[in-house]
Amino acid sequence: MFGHVFIYQMKQLFRQKWSIGWNFCFPLVLATVFFFGFGNLIKEDPDVFKSVEVGYVNETSQEDTLFEQLLDGLTEVDEDSDRDNPLLILHEMTADEAEEKLKAGEISGYYLETTGADSTGADSTEALAKSSAKVGTEAFTEVSTASTETDIKLKITENGIDATILSQVLKSYQNSESMVKRVMEEHPENIQTVMDELTNDNQDFISQKVFNKNVAPFVNYFYALLAMASLFGSWMCTAMLQGMCANMSERGKRFECSPTNKMTAVFAGLLACTILQGLADTIVILYINYVLGIHFGGNLLVVIALSFLASAMGISCGALIAAICKSESLLIGVPIAFSMICSFFSGLMVGNIRAIVEQKCPFFNRINPAAVYVESIYRFCNYGADQKFWNSVIIMVCMTLGCVVLSSLFLRRRSYGSL
Amino acid sequence: MVVYKALLKTIKGKMTSLIIYFVVFAVFGSIVARQNSKSMDSMFEAHQVVIALVDQDDSELSRGIAEAFSQMDKIEKVKASTEDDLKKLNDNVRFDIYDDAILIPSGFEANVLAGHESGAEFLSKGQSASSTLMYTKFNTFVKNVTIYMNAGFSETEAIVNATDDMEKAEPEIEMVKANDKTGHSLMAVMYAFMAYSMMMILSIGIATIISSIKKKDLMARITVSPMSSFRQNLEQVLAITTFGLVVLLAMILVVCIFLGNEADYSKIWYYSINSAALMVVGISFAFFLGTISQDEGVIELVSNMVFLGMSFISGVFVTRDFMSESVLKVAHFLPVYWYVSGTEQIDTAKVSEIWGSGLVGSLVMQLLFALLFMGAGFVVARKKERYVL
Numbered sequence: 001m002f003g004h005v006f007i008y009q010m011k012q013l014f015r016q017k018w019s020i021g022w023n024f025c026f027p028l029v030l031a032t033v034f035f036f037g038f039g040n041l042i043k044e045d046p047d048v049f050k051s052v053e054v055g056y057v058n059e060t061s062q063e064d065t066l067f068e069q070l071l072d073g074l075t076e077v078d079e080d081s082d083r084d085n086p087l088l089i090l091h092e093m094t095a096d097e098a099e100e101k102l103k104a105g106e107i108s109g110y111y112l113e114t115t116g117a118d119s120t121g122a123d124s125t126e127a128l129a130k131s132s133a134k135v136g137t138e139a140f141t142e143v144s145t146a147s148t149e150t151d152i153k154l155k156i157t158e159n160g161i162d163a164t165i166l167s168q169v170l171k172s173y174q175n176s177e178s179m180v181k182r183v184m185e186e187h188p189e190n191i192q193t194v195m196d197e198l199t200n201d202n203q204d205f206i207s208q209k210v211f212n213k214n215v216a217p218f219v220n221y222f223y224a225l226l227a228m229a230s231l232f233g234s235w236m237c238t239a240m241l242q243g244m245c246a247n248m249s250e251r252g253k254r255f256e257c258s259p260t261n262k263m264t265a266v267f268a269g270l271l272a273c274t275i276l277q278g279l280a281d282t283i284v285i286l287y288i289n290y291v292l293g294i295h296f297g298g299n300l301l302v303v304i305a306l307s308f309l310a311s312a313m314g315i316s317c318g319a320l321i322a323a324i325c326k327s328e329s330l331l332i333g334v335p336i337a338f339s340m341i342c343s344f345f346s347g348l349m350v351g352n353i354r355a356i357v358e359q360k361c362p363f364f365n366r367i368n369p370a371a372v373y374v375e376s377i378y379r380f381c382n383y384g385a386d387q388k389f390w391n392s393v394i395i396m397v398c399m400t401l402g403c404v405v406l407s408s409l410f411l412r413r414r415s416y417g418s419l
Numbered sequence: 420m421v422v423y424k425a426l427l428k429t430i431k432g433k434m435t436s437l438i439i440y441f442v443v444f445a446v447f448g449s450i451v452a453r454q455n456s457k458s459m460d461s462m463f464e465a466h467q468v469v470i471a472l473v474d475q476d477d478s479e480l481s482r483g484i485a486e487a488f489s490q491m492d493k494i495e496k497v498k499a500s501t502e503d504d505l506k507k508l509n510d511n512v513r514f515d516i517y518d519d520a521i522l523i524p525s526g527f528e529a530n531v532l533a534g535h536e537s538g539a540e541f542l543s544k545g546q547s548a549s550s551t552l553m554y555t556k557f558n559t560f561v562k563n564v565t566i567y568m569n570a571g572f573s574e575t576e577a578i579v580n581a582t583d584d585m586e587k588a589e590p591e592i593e594m595v596k597a598n599d600k601t602g603h604s605l606m607a608v609m610y611a612f613m614a615y616s617m618m619m620i621l622s623i624g625i626a627t628i629i630s631s632i633k634k635k636d637l638m639a640r641i642t643v644s645p646m647s648s649f650r651q652n653l654e655q656v657l658a659i660t661t662f663g664l665v666v667l668l669a670m671i672l673v674v675c676i677f678l679g680n681e682a683d684y685s686k687i688w689y690y691s692i693n694s695a696a697l698m699v700v701g702i703s704f705a706f707f708l709g710t711i712s713q714d715e716g717v718i719e720l721v722s723n724m725v726f727l728g729m730s731f732i733s734g735v736f737v738t739r740d741f742m743s744e745s746v747l748k749v750a751h752f753l754p755v756y757w758y759v760s761g762t763e764q765i766d767t768a769k770v771s772e773i774w775g776s777g778l779v780g781s782l783v784m785q786l787l788f789a790l791l792f793m794g795a796g797f798v799v800a801r802k803k804e805r806y807v808l
Binding site for chain 2: 157164165178355386387
């Protein structure tokens, strides 16, 4: 009897157009539009630092100022550094050219170095450095005062990280100037050491820690999409149970009259729903991986296995909803609201919402089936099968079993005097 | 006005769905507008980075680093001792809770002073711009401290001096007005976001009206009624137009309420004209859809698929700056693309130059799409009538 009901439920579910539309086609369409929207961001991470295009205008009497040397140093990548790109791409130009390129958006900003009003010509820290080894302390102070007369102005069009980086470069230069002045005043005998160390760029005091797999954060939208697709199974399940409950439909009345064991039939139906939903999810996973070319970062078979478990969880949640809700409108509205709210909090619309919830109210992430599923797939694809991955799997299994047991309690021992 | 009233009443059955799409626009539209909008600043303001700091060293130098960073950025001290804690921190960086995280291990100060590898690490989203900024600041500060110490200052003096230098550095920065302002004002982003919800509401609402008229039983009753078909059609058109205008006005009202005093209202009429053109597209698409199917589930499913797709590809949800050229080329064949282009053209042009900014072209393209859908709807309706006869 189990097999008989199972096969007929499968046939029936396959013939429901809305089921094919929402459970099979809609996730595929959504994955496609996500791909067109975010695909570019996954393949070419927009957060990756791109060297800042900057102009430099030298209006001083010197050809190669210390600031220009500093800028030149920042256009090279240190071999020992973690960085792939230099900080700056420098373009030396006239003031008019720089203004034009800045306004056209070809450069993020430009430095304008001019001779200060009271400068005597020996107006740079470079001069200070050259004379540092030869002259006495009084001369140091004199040269240092003159060096502050070199004006460096940064011109930008908009605030943002590029502008802040350019400002930071200028700040670093000003820091060095302050340092040289201070050392000259308090420890002039060590000025040469300071100058040597200032020009030594090969000092990295911090390096990047990289975890083994860093899948692009935008892939999280696809994980949330899979969670949504799995929870759509709850609609399928409520529709199936509607056909098995005498108080819901004509078919339900006929079913309740039949001599079939009710729980066996319900479990056969649940299995049929789970397999169908799992198949739908598998198609979506394969589509995302092979057609759209977005890789999850982990073993695809495990991802598919997780999607079957998530489908079972969605179906069992649907069974519980169907067992509790008695009106037809609730049976449509509650599963939709349930799947969409859970999906929202797993990151379907706002990518980092799950992380925000994890900060503010981690318990909610443990009871939200979509978030638990996304957590499991995220952990597996980024960190492998660690403890938290297994915790998520266990929560999914418990949720599935819990919902099935509860819905069985609600559905059992229903008898009618007449139908 | 019996037909007019009856048709508007049929929309009541779909009120829950329509309200959901309306709320989606009101809530998410204002959030997205605030997130994605860019204002033209007249003064330089440094980009503040949110950094999680794990200080296991708790030394004078590590506290100095925290102090120096807190002058420029937002520092949050967190504890992370296990691998799981680090993974959690990594997740928080990946999902923008923090821009970056700095991990200062115990022995850091001793290593720096001895000239060994410091052991300090940072977590970031790949090689992001914020991490580059943080990396530059960190290296500058620690390097300055070591230079001061090598120059004969004590550790405390070196840290105080380096912090003082950072604090006192005030670069002269001048803001220059660019030739082309990118179209990301609050109003432009909110109006662009309107596209999805408005098209969905119009599509579901009007397709429901049209499909209800096409139902066999109702159609038979309408046919035998004494009211002239001209009158019936006129009232149908009036009902649809009324619904469209109510939706449009409600959406504009939401924009005004949610943006309040933050937005510049000098161009609101132009944005509204652009939205009115999209309203016509929505009505004609709904007419087309209503003639194809009378199943409300199918109408909602197809509308969702079509408009969600259009919105993603045309730059409603994801700004066009991030999208590939090829996707944008395909998007030229979609009406929502021209609607978003319209909002950008209005946003970037001066009020007196809006009509010459290409807006007319965008409006014409939208109306052409409306004509196309309307024409297709009439063809399908005619074919279906012939088939029935």
